[in-house]
Amino acid sequence: MPERVECQPAYVLHSRPYKETSALVSFLTLDYGRIDGVARGVRRKNSRNRALLQSLQPLHISWRGASELKTLSDIEACGGLPLLTGRAVSCVLYANELINRLIMPGEAVPELFREYALLINQLQDKALLEPALRNFEWQLLASLGYPILFRQSSGKVIDPQGRYDYLWQSGFVINDEGIPGELLLALEQDDWSDPRALRAAKILNRAAIQPLLGDKPLLSRQLFHNGVHKAPAP
Incomplete structure (x- = not known):
């Protein structure tokens, strides 16, 4: 797997807090399957990515790193959030x-x-x-x-x-x-x-x-x- 990947289609599978302001996130991606990464600072109140890291939201993500745990460098919405219930x-x-x-x-x-x-x-x-x-x-x-x-x-x-x-x-x-x-x-x-x-x-x-x-x-x-x-x- 390349050490840097740009603009990969993805969905969030799971997210949990990491340190004071970050999160550990698992994604399903189109070309690289399941990817685990650190979203640094995403839990700050003024983070523009805070609302994006939720299940169902179609995303484009970028990351870097050679280990299994990647560092996310960019997160962008690429579609609307479906309204599912029950x-x-x-x-x-x-x-x-x-x-x-x-x-x-x-x-x-x-x-x-x-x-x-x-x-x-x-x-x-x-x-x-x-x-x-x-x-x-x-x-x-x-x-x-x-x-x-x-x-x-x-x-x-x-x-x-x-x-x-x-x-x-x-x-x-x-x-x-x-x-x-x-x-x-x-x-x-x-x-x-x-x-x-x-x-x-x-x-x-x-x-x-x-x-x-x-x-x-x-x-x-x-x-x-x-x-x-x-x-x-x-």
């Missing part, structure tokens, strides 16, 4: 935590950046909320090298009349209590017309993502279960 905000918190937990700093994931930008845009439409989140999860898995391939573990095609469980790193195996094959084939085509498809996708994606997270629970899910947010956990 379940949509819950989805953003969840997506941000997944990226922070699973994407290594400096690992280029341009398709995931584009899917994240699309997610934020689609979350403004309640009807698109869950399909958008499931599509984001699929792109995350693909970016990590664990794409969901809608085939049986044996390599055979999914039988629409069958039922299947998903085994991590193996694929789909026949199980009479599993997800109907017709739903899996619909999901492969991004077809959400069957009302059962959303629940099936949620079950499938949790089975695929949980092994990557390990034993440490997601804080965003804990907040939902503890009643901090009224929306159901993603």
Whole structure:
């Protein structure tokens, strides 16, 4: 990675105070994946960047430094701040935590950046909320090298009349209590017309993502279960 990068599209994933007036910020960027940096002086009352370092705000950022922790040199807004509430905000918190937990700093994931930008845009439409989140999860898995391939573990095609469980790193195996094959084939085509498809996708994606997270629970899910947010956990 070059020691100096200019005008990189980015979104804030997480920010926390650092020293008296600065902040440590994690970003998702277009060409360099997750970047962690120091925003010096950003917490001063007269800082012009103070209001920019929040989730959802599309940015262009510049930084310098050869270590994993960069020094931010410029922050500019490059679009309006979408107005999200309730379940949509819950989805953003969840997506941000997944990226922070699973994407290594400096690992280029341009398709995931584009899917994240699309997610934020689609979350403004309640009807698109869950399909958008499931599509984001699929792109995350693909970016990590664990794409969901809608085939049986044996390599055979999914039988629409069958039922299947998903085994991590193996694929789909026949199980009479599993997800109907017709739903899996619909999901492969991004077809959400069957009302059962959303629940099936949620079950499938949790089975695929949980092994990557390990034993440490997601804080965003804990907040939902503890009643901090009224929306159901993603």
